[in-house]
Amino acid sequence: MADDRVIELLQKAYSDEIETVMNYQTNAIVLDGVRAEEIKESLQQDIQEELSHAEQLGQRLKQLDAQPPGSAEFVARQDSLQPPEDSTDVLSVIEGVLDAENDAIQTYRDLIDAAEAGDDPVTEDLAVTILADEEAHRTEFRGFRKEYRND
Numbered sequence: 001m002a003d004d005r006v007i008e009l010l011q012k013a014y015s016d017e018i019e020t021v022m023n024y025q026t027n028a029i030v031l032d033g034v035r036a037e038e039i040k041e042s043l044q045q046d047i048q049e050e051l052s053h054a055e056q057l058g059q060r061l062k063q064l065d066a067q068p069p070g071s072a073e074f075v076a077r078q079d080s081l082q083p084p085e086d087s088t089d090v091l092s093v094i095e096g097v098l099d100a101e102n103d104a105i106q107t108y109r110d111l112i113d114a115a116e117a118g119d120d121p122v123t124e125d126l127a128v129t130i131l132a133d134e135e136a137h138r139t140e141f142r143g144f145r146k147e148y149r150n151d
Contacts, residue, residue: 002064003118009111010061010123013130014068016077016107017054020100021047023081027096032087039090039144043097046137053130060126077103091148094141101138108134 028043058068081096108131115124 002066002120002123003114005114006111006118006120006123007061007064007066009107009114010057010064010066011069013104013107013111013127014054014057014061015074016100016104017050017057018074019076019078020050020081020104021054023078023083023096023100024050026083027081027093030083030087031090031093033090036088036090039093042140042144043093049133049137053133056126056130060123064123091145094145094148097141098138098145101134101141104134105131105138 024043024047028040028047031040054068061068078096078100080099081093084092108127111127112124112131115121115127
């Protein structure tokens with residue numbers, strides 16, 4: 001049977017990915033301005049990848065005889081990724097994305113450690129793969145932040 005900590009972290013990661021999809025979609029819709037277009041396009045591309053992560057995490061939970069959380073269990077945590085009041089405040093969205101990516105990176109690192117401790121190489125491999133994607137997203141948005149701060 002799967003380690004309780006592994007299940008808990010898989011469920012947290014699943015919920016976080018679903019919340020990220022919602023917030024990326026909302027921000028991609030509400031941002032305005034010529035300078036926002038590249039950020040909106042990046043968010044739209046990342047949505048598909050984040051959905052794929054959620055699907056993979058959900059399937060792994062099922063393989064471990066557990067299940068992903070439903071909406072009744074959902075607790076929103078991404079306060080900094082809420083859409084800005086000023087729809088041209090692209091930098092606040094970039095900062096929110098970075099916060100979400102940093103949280104995801106920490107969750108996947110914790111999951112890797114828990115999976116290794118629980119002798120679960122399949123979950124460990126999944127977490128390593130998704131971690132690489134999240135680190136790539138973070139790098140991309142760090143670049144966006146540098147560009148916006150230099151203006």
